Amino acid sequence: MQEANNILRILKTAKTALQKEDSFSLRNLSNQTNNTASRTQDPDNIAIAVIIYSLSKIIERAEYKKTKGWEKLYNQIILGIDNLILDVKKENEKEFKRNIENLRKSIEKLSVNLKGNIQEVFRKASINKASKIYEHGISMEKTAKLLGITLWELAGYAGAKSSEGYKELKTINTKDRIKTAMEIFG
């Protein structure tokens, strides 16, 4: 696992935010992982980013809390985060990876009723994280693979976001590019 101290800080803060049902802080925390995830492309960092973003989306919806099994889910998540914190402290990478998967599965498998919704939350969280990493300058295909989504999903989502203000994206003159296109069709 890369940048363990950062992961440890994120997990500890995420636990507190979750206990306070503070979805805003959770989303901010998830965004803080974008830089590291873009640079290191470390699957553990990316998985944590997706889980935390998903949690922020889950707890901001009141209906989840009313669903049967929510309390059990909540306790499992807190326990899951505690396990991850312990794994990072012990530098037990193998166990950390296993516990990330367990945490994700426990959220996904809690109930058949919740499952569909929560899987959708995870999918959307992955697309959201992918679009952030793409914004950081990593290619669309590379990013889609890192997040386990398709280029098709990412293209639609990224396209809907404005890229205004990104001065770096302006490379060649509009007329020149049109000229290139017209010339090849010449």
Added chain:
Amino acid sequence: MKPKKAILFDASSLISLAMNGLLPVLEKLKQSFNGWFLITNEVKFEIIEKPMKIRRFKLEGLMIQQLLDRGVLQMPGEIGLNLDDKIISKRTQDIMKDINNLFIAKGKEVNIIDLGESSCLALSELLAEKKVSNVMAIDERTTRVLIEKPENLQDLLERKMHINVKPNREFLDTLKRKQYKIIRSAELMYVAYKKQLFGISDPRLLGAALWAVRFKGCSISDQEIKEIVKIG
């Protein structure tokens, strides 16, 4: 008689067109183009094989498969230039390795691009070596910025990651000397508009087509859309 020009499509440009129902326009463009529309195996995997397994995108995958079956899109191995998969694959790996070692952040290389994008660059080089004039149709922004102004990508990485990014100077200079040319689905729409291939006669058409591809992933700014509409 072999054409001596080609447009190479990466996955992102075909996705923009397919998701907007613009593949028939692409086919008409091909009819007016005395050259090849090519895709690599790596791109084929992303735009046909992958969506075939996903209900949401299967239709688009099937429609692109049709274009391949009818010869609108072609594989490099079919055009009689001895561009077999092994040659492209080897060049693809070399290019991907070089580009993914181009920028170093915190002592570690930043992996920027993947196989499909690298394979377009590889094919472009191989065609140029065989004196085939070619441009790549690439909608995603990273590869475009990397090729056209790599220092801009360095700036973007630094600004977004809040760290210093150092380039591998030697490869950066090599990259700058390469003669890749890039257009996007937006410029293809412009050409289709000029050639009246849409079957729609409306002054709003060009802007509408540009916004449509933009919303499906074509990296084009509001300003560029305005400029292209103005050029008209």
